[in-house]
Amino acid sequence: MAAVTQAAAGTNADTDAAVIRASLADPDRFASIYDRYAGMLYRYAYQRVGAEVADDVVAEAFLSAFRGRASYDLDRQDARPWLFGILTREIATQHRREQARYRAMARSTYETVQDGPADRVAARVVADAARGPLAAALAGLAPGDRDVLLLVAWGQLSYDEVADALNIPQGTVGSRLNRARRKVRKAMGGFDPTTTMEENDEL
Known part of the structure; x- marks a missing residue:
């Protein structure tokens, strides 16, 4: 990086x-x-x-x-x-807009048609199936926990970079990230897509 x-x-x-x-x-x-x-x-x-x-x-x-x-x-x-x-x-x-976006995505049904190698299509299907529950899980996180989780997963920042971005101690980054991922795993039945989000362009 x-x-x-x-x-x-x-x-x-x-x-x-x-x-x-x-x-x-x-x-x-x-x-x-x-x-x-x-x-x-x-x-x-x-x-x-x-x-x-x-x-x-x-x-x-x-x-x-x-x-x-x-x-x-x-x-x-x-x-x-x-x-x-x-x-x-x-x-x-834009907190309310973000929450509304996640709630709408959680209610939506996605149909994806993709050409390409079979493993890539399979990965996209799995991502589509996870999108709704993940959106619901993100909507349920405390704002500070969600910021940390998504800066790591989508922003691809390191722990110290997140600490710098949010002006919080690095230890707080770790505790918020662990708490957020624990809640996401619980909501997703033990699966944590945020650990591989950087490979996807969107929810």
Whole structure:
């Protein structure tokens, strides 16, 4: 994951921190941060609040990041945890929409037609069958537990990156994640799809 981030960031002189530092004198430079991470943040927001809201929360998150860039800790070369933290706060303002999305998904029946290798089709069928119960399980989680679970599973952040994003101790990340996964496993009859969510694009 770090290797991918560094590859996206380019040379050391072009790290996220370097770009943010340069943007203090030349605001247009901040567009590079948007280019690097807008797609990633949109996919995460889409899964949590749906297409109608995702554009707005991502736009607000980047606007907030731009306005607050002077307070960014330039010792942190990777801006992803910072951006995901801002986005999580924006998503929190859409709590009711997120809950409604999960409830609607839990009630829905999905029919998927896919071409391709048999094992890939089988994996998609399993994912479709799990989608409704998983959505119901996510709706039942405390907001803080859900944030941690989905930042790990969908945002693909490490424990320390989640701690940084949410400004909480790493131990709290671990306890919230364990509690959330325990509740998801119980709701899913012992199966925890969040451990392999990073392989799927959506619920």
